[in-house]
Amino acid sequence: SWRQAEVPVEFQQLLDQISETGKFSLSRDKTDKLNSGRDRKPASFLFVEGDKFAVVGTxxxxxxxxxxxxxxxxxxxLSAANLLGYLVELLNTFNSRSFxxxxGAEAVSEKTGLKMITTANLALVLRALQLLLWLxxxxxxxxxxxxxxxxxxTQLEAVTVRIKTHVxxxxxxxxxIMEPLVAN
Known part of the structure; x- marks a missing residue:
């Protein structure tokens, strides 16, 4: 659903690790610290290199x-090239489905419970796509x-171009939506 989600501590740590080292897995000592920590309360926002992201669960x-x-x-x-191809396909699917x-307002239905697309929904999809562009x-x-x-x-470059267009x-x-409100 296109509602803001809480950010688990582990997830924030993972993105910090990617930002600091380029590694996509938490080191053993960081994992141990997380497991021993008592304050494991999720955050309302994700922080990436000083940027604040409201994110959706997806x-x-x-x-x-x-x-x-x-x-x-x-x-x-030996499977890295294939995995990259699958990863690009996954990013393309997320981009096109979110679009x-x-x-496209396909999220508006009785099944989802969403009656209309709001500026909050638009802002959440925008931040999701911007997070992918950062990644x-x-x-x-x-x-x-x-x-x-x-x-x-080239596949990764092509998906980047599509996501930027969507952004x-x-x-x-x-x-x-905002221009008429600001003009008055």
Whole structure:
């Protein structure tokens, strides 16, 4: 659903780890610290390199899956190219489905309980896509280290372009909603 989700401590730690080291898995000592910590209360927002993200549960799941693919690519380097292809397919699917659900208003149904797409829904999808755009360069670096130099990252570049286009569309929609309010 396109409602803001709480951010588990482990998830914040994972993104901090990616940002600081480029690694997609928590080190053993960080995992042990998390498991021994008593204050494991989820946060309302995700913080990435000083940026504050309100996120939906689906993007949290997606980023966890991305991290798993990256870790598995290290474990099975002969399959890294295939895993990258599947990862790109997953990112494309998330992008196109979120576009259809939010900008295409397919999320409005009795099944979802959503009566209309709000500016909050638009803002959440915008932040989800911006989080993916932040993550993609780390994915690229990760797979470049695993694949031969001749391996092309064109699939990853193409999904980046599509996500950026979607971001611009969401921003334009938000602007079209806000302009009349600001003008008055």
């Amino acid at each position: 993007v949290l799941i997606l980023v966890n899956i991305v991290a798993e693919y990256c870790v598995r690519a290290e474990d099975m380097s 259809k659900l939010v900008l 993609i360069p780390y994915i690229r670096l990760h797979f470049q280290a695993l694949l031969p130099e001749s391996a092309k990252m 611009k569309d969401v921003q334009a929609k938000l602007l079209s």
